[in-house]
Amino acid sequence: MTSVYESLLSEYPDKGVVGKPEIRDSETEIIEKLKILIQHFRNAKSSGKPIFVLIGAGVSTGSKLPDFRGKHGVWTLQAEGKHAEGVDFQFARPGVSHKCILALHNAGFIKTIITQNVDGLDRKVGIPVEDLIEVHGNLFLEVCQSCFSEYVRDDIVMSVGLKPTGRSCEGNKKTGRSCRGKLRDATLDWDTEISTNHLDRIKKAWKETSHFLCIGTSLEIIPMGSLPIEAKKRGIKTTTINYQETAHEKKVETAIHADVKLILYSLCHALGIDVELGNDLPDEVPVPLKI
Incomplete structure (x- = not known):
């Protein structure tokens, strides 16, 4: 439960920028940006250098877990003296976004996945542990x-x-x-350092990728928030998918401001990937955009 997670963390005043206004791309803008991302995915498959992925709290909002800095985020509402609504972490189930990421992984388009989430849903959906970097930890581990x-x-x-x-x-x-x-x-606390094993795996992933994709993260907290800068230094282009403007947005190739699950499901549809959604989804399946 979000309140339980918050209660376990130490007090830390500098949580980054919260409550930025949301940006909504038009359908035409989304489709044009998706075309660029689809080409990166096709190039990744043909070159044998799969997409490197960073996941944030926006991936789990479909599972009824609030994000942190969004319009209804935990820290945004906290600053207003309010509490975010959400399900207990123990009852959260992988949503459409998680299933799409798994499908893209299984199809060989993406490989290494960094998750900043501690909800355990990335493991629960079936992403192999050897390809998953739970950089901030896992509350169930x-x-x-x-x-x-x-x-x-x-x-x-x-x-x-x-x-x-x-x-x-x-x-x-x-x-x-x-x-x-x-x-x-x-699970890391504010003052706990990221393990050297995780950092070594991230360094290795840079050598094996052709594109960097950030999904549902504001990129406010370092060191993960600075990864698009690292990508640019290495000559690797970055795409972000997030309603709000992300940190370093001017340094990325494409910034898609739209619903995460709509983009991921439309991406799978355009690439001809079947997504095994099952019968126990916590969110609704979007109608994929025609690319």
Whole structure:
């Protein structure tokens, strides 16, 4: 639940810019921008250099989890003395956007996915752990401090900051026996540094990609917010999909201001990718745009 996550975090006044006005591209503008993005996806597939993706809270709004800096975001409303509405994290289900990202991954168009979300929905939808960088952590995950075995829980691990949870390792990856190591939470607090393993994986992904795609993130918090600058230094173009203007927007090739799930579903449709939506969606399926 958003309020539970907030209660676990330390006090931190500088949360970046909140409540920026939303921008709504016309359908004509969206289609023209989508044509550029579709070409990047086709080039990625033909060149064998898949799209590198950064996910933000805007991907999970379809799952009824509020974002942070949007019009109805947690921190936007907090600044107004209000509380954001949303479902309990434990009952949130992957939405259309998550399913589209999985479909694009399975079809080979994208590979490495950085998620800034701690809701666990990226794992839950089926994105392989080896291609997923949970850069800020996962509220449902515990990790052994000795053998690094991971345990995905049904309930939120009521701790952040990579602190001991009071539980012990249940089974070493290699032997299947407990290594007697102590478990810790896997979610960053404001003052917790991103793991060097995550940063190394990001460096590796730059060498294997042809385009950078930022989905549902305002890019306000560094270091992830500065990735479009890093992409430009490496000669890699960036596309953003976000209702609000993102940080460094003038440095990206294409900024799409539209509903995330509409863009992703239309992208899949234009590329001929079937999206397995299932029967348990928390949001409505959009009508794909004709490109």
